[in-house]
Amino acid sequence: xxxxxxxxxxxxxxxxxxxxxxxxxxxxxxxxxxxxxxxxxxxxxxxxxxxxxxxxxxxxxxxxxxxxxxxxxxxxxxxxxxxxxxxxxxxxxxxxxxxxxxx
Amino acid sequence: xxxxxxxxxxxxxxxxxxxxxxxxxxxxxxxxxxxxxxxxxxxxxxxxxxxxxxxxxxxxxxxxxxxxxxxxxxxxxxxxxxxxxxxxxxxxxxxxxxxxxxxxxxxxxxxxxxxxxxxxxxxxxxxxxxxxxxxxxxxxxxxxxxxxxxxxxxxxxxxxxxxxxxxxxxxxxxxxx
Amino acid sequence: xxxxxxxxxxxxxxxxxxxxxxxxxxxxxxxxxxxxxxxxxxxxxxxxxxxxxxxxxxxxxxxxxxxxxxxxxxxxxxxxxxxxxxxxxxxxxxxxxxxxxxxxxxxxxxxxxxxxxxxxxxxxxxxxxxxxxxxxxxxxxxxxxxxxxxxxxxxxxxxxxxxxxxxxxxxxxxxxxxxxxxxxxxxxxxxxxxxxxxxxxxxxxxxxxxxxxxxxxxxxxxxxxxxxxxxxxxxxxxxxxxxxxxxxxxxxxxxxxxxxxxxxxxxxxxxxxxxxxxxxxxxxxxxxxxxxxxxxxxxxxxxxxxxxxxxxxxxxxxxxxxxxxxxxxxxxxxxxxxxxxxxxxxxxxxxxxxxxxxxxxxxxxxxxxxxxxxxxxxxxxxxxxxxxxxxxxxxxxxxxxxxxxxxxxxxxxxxxxxxxxxxxxxxxxxxxxxxxxxxxxxxxxxxxxxxxxxxxxxxxxxxxxxxxxxxxxxxxxxxxxxxxxxxxxxxxxxxxxxxxxxxxxxxxxxxxxxxxxxxxxxxxxxxxxxxxxxxxxxxxxxxxxxxxxxxxxxxxxxxxxxxxxxxxxxxxxxxxxxxxxxxxxxxxxxxxxxxxxxxxxxxxxxxxxxxxxxxxxxxxxxxxxxxxxxxxxxxxxxxxxxxxxxx
Numbered sequence: 001x002x003x004x005x006x007x008x009x010x011x012x013x014x015x016x017x018x019x020x021x022x023x024x025x026x027x028x029x030x031x032x033x034x035x036x037x038x039x040x041x042x043x044x045x046x047x048x049x050x051x052x053x054x055x056x057x058x059x060x061x062x063x064x065x066x067x068x069x070x071x072x073x074x075x076x077x078x079x080x081x082x083x084x085x086x087x088x089x090x091x092x093x094x095x096x097x098x099x100x101x102x103x
Numbered sequence: 104x105x106x107x108x109x110x111x112x113x114x115x116x117x118x119x120x121x122x123x124x125x126x127x128x129x130x131x132x133x134x135x136x137x138x139x140x141x142x143x144x145x146x147x148x149x150x151x152x153x154x155x156x157x158x159x160x161x162x163x164x165x166x167x168x169x170x171x172x173x174x175x176x177x178x179x180x181x182x183x184x185x186x187x188x189x190x191x192x193x194x195x196x197x198x199x200x201x202x203x204x205x206x207x208x209x210x211x212x213x214x215x216x217x218x219x220x221x222x223x224x225x226x227x228x229x230x231x232x233x234x235x236x237x238x239x240x241x242x243x244x245x246x247x248x249x250x251x252x253x254x255x256x257x258x259x260x261x262x263x264x265x266x267x268x269x270x271x272x273x274x275x276x277x278x279x280x
Numbered sequence: 281x282x283x284x285x286x287x288x289x290x291x292x293x294x295x296x297x298x299x300x301x302x303x304x305x306x307x308x309x310x311x312x313x314x315x316x317x318x319x320x321x322x323x324x325x326x327x328x329x330x331x332x333x334x335x336x337x338x339x340x341x342x343x344x345x346x347x348x349x350x351x352x353x354x355x356x357x358x359x360x361x362x363x364x365x366x367x368x369x370x371x372x373x374x375x376x377x378x379x380x381x382x383x384x385x386x387x388x389x390x391x392x393x394x395x396x397x398x399x400x401x402x403x404x405x406x407x408x409x410x411x412x413x414x415x416x417x418x419x420x421x422x423x424x425x426x427x428x429x430x431x432x433x434x435x436x437x438x439x440x441x442x443x444x445x446x447x448x449x450x451x452x453x454x455x456x457x458x459x460x461x462x463x464x465x466x467x468x469x470x471x472x473x474x475x476x477x478x479x480x481x482x483x484x485x486x487x488x489x490x491x492x493x494x495x496x497x498x499x500x501x502x503x504x505x506x507x508x509x510x511x512x513x514x515x516x517x518x519x520x521x522x523x524x525x526x527x528x529x530x531x532x533x534x535x536x537x538x539x540x541x542x543x544x545x546x547x548x549x550x551x552x553x554x555x556x557x558x559x560x561x562x563x564x565x566x567x568x569x570x571x572x573x574x575x576x577x578x579x580x581x582x583x584x585x586x587x588x589x590x591x592x593x594x595x596x597x598x599x600x601x602x603x604x605x606x607x608x609x610x611x612x613x614x615x616x617x618x619x620x621x622x623x624x625x626x627x628x629x630x631x632x633x634x635x636x637x638x639x640x641x642x643x644x645x646x647x648x649x650x651x652x653x654x655x656x657x658x659x660x661x662x663x664x665x666x667x668x669x670x671x672x673x674x675x676x677x678x679x680x681x682x683x684x685x686x687x688x689x690x691x692x693x694x695x696x697x698x699x700x701x702x703x704x705x706x707x708x709x710x711x712x713x714x715x716x717x718x719x720x721x722x723x724x725x726x727x728x729x730x731x732x733x734x735x736x737x738x739x740x741x742x743x744x745x746x747x748x749x750x751x752x753x754x755x756x757x758x759x760x761x762x763x764x765x766x767x768x769x770x771x772x773x774x775x776x777x778x779x780x781x782x783x784x785x786x787x788x789x790x791x792x793x794x795x796x797x798x799x800x801x802x803x804x805x806x807x808x809x810x811x812x813x814x815x816x817x818x819x820x821x822x823x824x825x826x827x828x829x830x831x832x833x834x835x836x837x838x839x840x841x842x843x844x845x846x847x848x849x850x851x852x853x854x855x856x857x858x859x860x861x862x863x864x865x866x867x868x869x870x871x872x873x874x875x876x877x878x879x880x881x882x883x884x885x886x887x888x889x890x891x892x893x894x895x896x897x898x899x900x901x902x903x904x905x906x907x908x909x910x911x912x913x914x915x916x917x918x919x920x921x922x923x924x925x926x927x
Contacts, residue, residue: 003105003106005212006207006208006212007105007109008142009207010109010204010207011109011112011113011142013200013203013204013207014113014200015112015113015116015135015139017196017197017199017200017203018113018116018117018120019116019120020192020196020199020912021120021192021193021196022119022120022121023905023908024188024192024195024196024905024908024909024912025120025184025188025189025192025905026120026184027181027182027184028125028175028181028182030125030129030167030170030171030174030175031120031125031128031181033167034119034120034128034129034132034167035120037132037136037159037163038116038119038120038132038135041135041136041139041159044139044155045139045142048142048143048146048148048151049146052146052148053212053214054212054213054214054215055215056214057215058237059222059226059227059230059231059237060237062148062150062151062222062227063230063231063239063242065151066151066154066231067239067242067243067246069154069155069158069159070158070246070249070250071246071249072158072159072163073158073162073163073250074249074250074252074253075253076163076166076167077166077253077254077257078253078256078257078260080166080167080170080257081256081257081258081260081261082260083170083174084170084173084174084261085260085261087173087174093174093175094182095903095904095905096903098902098904099901099902099903099904100902101902102900102901102902102903188905188909191909192909195909195912195913195916198916199912199916202916202919202920203919206923
């Protein structure tokens with residue numbers, strides 16, 4: 001069977017929803033962060049796949065992927081800084097404990 | 104070959120979000136990232152695959168592992184998620200996945216232009232930094248600013264502060280005395 | 281032509297003085313504040329004299345008519361091309377006369393205060409307020425449009441408020457300043473409505489245009505007369521409302537109640553504000569709009585005349601019974617202003633008919649001089665005796681010769697004894713009244729007699745009657761009569777009180793701007809002089825020396841005496857109206873409505889909000905993953921909507 005765009009999109013969609021599932025069910029903030037990384041990766045796969053199969057004459061998808069990776073790195077760094085700070089103040093990184101921002 | 108890589112990626116990703124021990128979850132994530140890099144290799148996007156491995160596998164996952172060491176007792180199992188939420192999320196996610204995939208399945212993709220560009224690090228670099236046509240110099244600069252801002256932000260956030268609990272205790276003490 | 285800079289400097293110099301003293305006075309000019317204020321005013325006085333000379337003798341007159349010259353004019357607020365509020369300087373005979381009066385009297389008061397207020401804690405503040413008042417008063421008289429006059433009108437109100445309440449640690453002074461402000465403010469409401477009515481119908485705020493449009497047959501005049509409300513035309517209403525504003529400032533009945541209480545301020549302030557300048561603003565206002573009154577709406581002018589006449593007699597009666605010397609003078613001021621209003625009321629427009637107008641302005645001029653003199657003299661007496669009450673005085677003529685002499689001059693002037701200034705102006709008023717309205721003439725004549733009586737009652741009580749005994753505590757303070765800074769203004773004003781009557785006023789000020797020689801009518805002056813002398817004689821008999829005649833007289837007319845002593849219970853009526861009627865009939869119901877209906881509505885909406893938010897606040901749980909699920913479901917729902925429903 002010829003592997004086409006649809007297959008790749010299946011992979012990326014599955015990866016995306018695995019990430020969403022993790023984000024919704026995990027209680028530990030670091031694992032939630034990992035789920036977010038999965039989501040970002042699925043988006044990257046999408047970009048690359050579209051670039052490969054539909055817009056082969058240019059490199060736009062590649063650049064977007066590169067920027068996304070850079071942004072993901074920045075985001076991870078900031079998120080981890082926040083998590084560590086939260087750990088210092090609450091002695092816990094359970095998302096259920098960080099619910100001060102309510103009514 | 105593709106099916107092998109895809110299955111590897113998805114299975115490790117699934118393990119990563121369901122594993123009870125956090126350190127193992129991070130390792131599964133690492134494998135999943137490798138799997139994604141494998142997909143890029145399979146697509147002949149070597150440069151992107153290399154970047155993926157360097158940044159994700161070598162950078163972000165390692166960073167996550169460090170933070171796990173900083174905040175967690177590694178061997179201990181994590182608290183279980185609430186059952187109600189798991190079932191509800193699973194339902195929502197499965198439905199959404201099916202929904203999205205049906206849309207994708209039904210959609211007819213048309214090829215806009217044939218692949219013509221030689222995908223070496225050289226072309227990527229030149230086009231990324233060019234000013235004309237599909238050049239991306241401005242976003243490139245913006246992203247560099249973003250990285251700088253993120254760095255400064257991390258330092259500011261992580262600066263030592265008095266923990267809230269200590270403050271609360273002091274307050275209680277002062278009101279008691 | 282005129283030097284516009286000079287004219288602008290007349291009001292601006294006091295303003296500069298005010299800003300300088302008000303901002304930096306306490307720190308830098310603590311001792312020199314008086315001299316700064318006085319010098320700036322001296323310059324201002326000189327400039328206004330130059331302006332007056334130029335206006336009256338050089339360039340004011342064109343073809344035998346004194347022109348209304350708008351020497352400075354600029355748009356201040358421009359709402360639309362057709363509607364703007366201008367600021368300007370209007371020169372005409374009465375405004376030029378007024379700037380001379382204001383600057384001269386103010387200068388006298390400034391000099392006088394150098395001695396009177398010496399050693400006062402808030403010396404520089406006092407001079408700052410004086411400068412502010414002078415500035416606003418000059419601005420008022422020079423205003424070229426009716427809105428500008430309103431602005432300065434309120435400014436003089438404020439500075440009067442500040443100066444009455446100058447001794448703000450005295451509760452009575454605070455109450456008096458509040459009373460003055462509220463009563464005049466209440467009257468100013470009428471003024472404002474009048475301004476809006478008139479300017480709306482005349483479609484201009486400018487005095488020149490307003491008078492022109494409302495005195496000649498124009499569409500504006502037609503519309504003003506044609507529109508009627510409650511049986512009177514809008515023109516009548518507008519003019520009457522404006523007169524109410526003037527009556528408030530000029531202490532006409534029944535808005536006079538603030539003026540006697542305003543005597544709580546320092547004596548020089550009373551001389552400046554509550555005798556010579558501010559209180560005649562109402563007269564000035566009516567005179568300013570006089571052509572409109574006289575030509576288009578004689579009814580309103582009659583009202584002015586009647587109220588003026590009534591106030592004159594009413595206040596004169598009260599003045600006969602008061603014992604506080606400054607209050608006597610306050611009622612006398614009210615009575616004399618009533619005289620001026622009366623004169624305006626009986627006047628016609630143009631030439632011989634305009635005798636009343638000329639007489640009114642003439643009396644305003646002479647009255648400013650001798651009344652300021654009286655107040656300053658009273659101030660000197662109070663300065664010496666440390667009391668306002670007549671019973672603490674008597675026999676002061678040996679101790680205060682200069683004050684005695686000048687006070688006597690002023691008393692003779694106000695009593696209308698020839699050849700002092702009051703005689704001439706009063707005679708003109710009386711002959712004007714005689715020509716047009718006999719009833720008012722007799723009221724004025726009676727007032728003249730009462731005036732002579734109470735002024736000499738005051739004079740004899742202060743300077744004769746009994747030997748002055750100093751109580752031993754204050755003996756050390758009495759080194760002399762008064763410092764020279766206080767005597768010089770007394771003497772200067774005394775000279776003016778003698779000479780001012782010889783000015784041929786008709787040549788300069790007349791209702792239509794055309795000079796006419798006012799001839800002196802000997803026959804007309806017999807009656808007032810006789811009745812004035814009779815009043816003086818009566819006062820001589822009763823108050824010259826210590827006896828019990830005054831007691832017997834007051835016993836004889838007991839009811840009248842008591843009610844006059846209590847100011848005919850006007851204050852009590854006001855208190856009754858405000859406290860009982862207004863408070864019970866309006867205040868309480870509206871308080872009830874406010875508490876139960878208005879507050880109830882507010883509380884109801886607050887309670888509703890509270891309940892609703894209590895119901896829905898659970899959504900804001902603070903749990904991130906809950907939010908994420910909702911977000912996720914929402915996104916899926918929207919995708920579904922876009923793909924299947926909207927395609």
